[in-house]
Amino acid sequence: MQNRNSTATNTLGKPFVAATTSRRPFLEIKDVTKVYPTKKGPFTVLDGVNLNVEQGEFICVIGHSGCGKSTLLNMVSGFNFPTSGQVLLEGEPITKPGPDRMVVFQNYALLPWRTAFENIYLAVNAVYPNKPQAEKRAIVRDHLAMVGLADAMEKKPMQMSGGMRQRVSIARALAIRPKVLILDEPFGALDAITKEELQEELLKIWGDNRCTVLMITHDIDEALFLADKLVMMTNGPHAKIGEVMEIPFSRPRDRSRIMEDPQYYQLRNYALDFLFNRFAHDDVG
Numbered sequence: 134m135q136n137r138n139s140t141a142t143n144t145l146g147k148p149f150v151a152a153t154t155s156r157r158p159f160l161e162i163k164d165v166t167k168v169y170p171t172k173k174g175p176f177t178v179l180d181g182v183n184l185n186v187e188q189g190e191f192i193c194v195i196g197h198s199g200c201g202k203s204t205l206l207n208m209v210s211g212f213n214f215p216t217s218g219q220v221l222l223e224g225e226p227i228t229k230p231g232p233d234r235m236v237v238f239q240n241y242a243l244l245p246w247r248t249a250f251e252n253i254y255l256a257v258n259a260v261y262p263n264k265p266q267a268e269k270r271a272i273v274r275d276h277l278a279m280v281g282l283a284d285a286m287e288k289k290p291m292q293m294s295g296g297m298r299q300r301v302s303i304a305r306a307l308a309i310r311p312k313v314l315i316l317d318e319p320f321g322a323l324d325a326i327t328k329e330e331l332q333e334e335l336l337k338i339w340g341d342n343r344c345t346v347l348m349i350t351h352d353i354d355e356a357l358f359l360a361d362k363l364v365m366m367t368n369g370p371h372a373k374i375g376e377v378m379e380i381p382f383s384r385p386r387d388r389s390r391i392m393e394d395p396q397y398y399q400l401r402n403y404a405l406d407f408l409f410n411r412f413a414h415d416d417v418g
């Protein structure tokens with residue numbers, strides 16, 4: 134495993150400080166219950182969810198459709214709130230969305246009439262209005278280059294492939310320098326080859342930046358390639374975290390090397406058994 138207790142430099146030449154050992158978890162989800170009011174009465178989606186996340190960890194969350202994964206991560210992004218319990222970032226309750234927690238959705242959420250450059254610039258300008266314009270433009274260019282889109286900055290979303298659009302979304306989120314990057318099935322709409330390419334890029338960027346990542350996926354192989362831990366949720370209603378699987382593969386990760394490791398299949402089978410035997414569900418993700 135990598136040493137997280139050191140200062141290093143990322144690809145943009147800016148220093149970052151990785152997590153130091155601390156008793157207080159970076160992100161705490163404490164006994165969270167979420168009840169939605171519905172026409173048929175209260176609907177308890179999450180019931181007693183507890184999770185501690187360390188700074189710089191890469192966490193994947195898996196569970197059947199409708200178990201409450203987005204509900205849970207929306208509480209970290211600040212778009213949703215627990216009915217009871219608490220979500221704390223660095224000890225402070227999350228009360229609203231903020232630039233320290235950026236979200237990337239499956240459907241890109243880019244402004245269609247703006248270029249890749251403009252989409253990112255607008256976000257950077259909104260969060261850092263007082264930075265000199267030249268610096269903001271440099272941040273945009275650096276982040277487009279980071280996701281391999283230096284030559285596509287003048288393209289509008291309609292002129293880009295799904296993979297390119299998702300690269301812009303990821304670059305836009307990272308350009309804000311969030312503490313937490315929240316990815317809600319970011320590669321779900323992409324073909325297999327593009328998905329693998331973006332997984333590799335995401336890992337490289339995360340290796341360089343080391344923000345904390347929370348990512349929803351339906352793909353066990355994706356989780357085993359990317360994550361430090363796989364959070365497996367039980368079915369809703371009243372969903373909980375069933376188990377948290379530690380993913381022990383050393384970094385930087387090489388997909389073919391991991392897949393030759395007998396442990397890979399043990400972990401994969403364990404997660405499959407969790408999802409399709411122990412917590413089987415008609416609506417398979």
Ligand SMILES: Nc1ncnc2c1ncn2[C@@H]1O[C@H](COP(=O)(O)OP(=O)(O)OP(=O)(O)O)[C@@H](O)[C@H]1O
Pocket residue numbers: 169170171176178196197198199200201202203204205369418
């Ligand atoms: N605002 C709301 N009011 C009532 N019910 C809601 C609301 N938002 C979500 N739900 C319900 O809560 C449950 C969990 O939804 P959520 O989107 O969090 O699940 P999910 O695990 O992310 O699903 P998927 O994998 O399909 O995206 C679902 O049954 C959904 O219909």
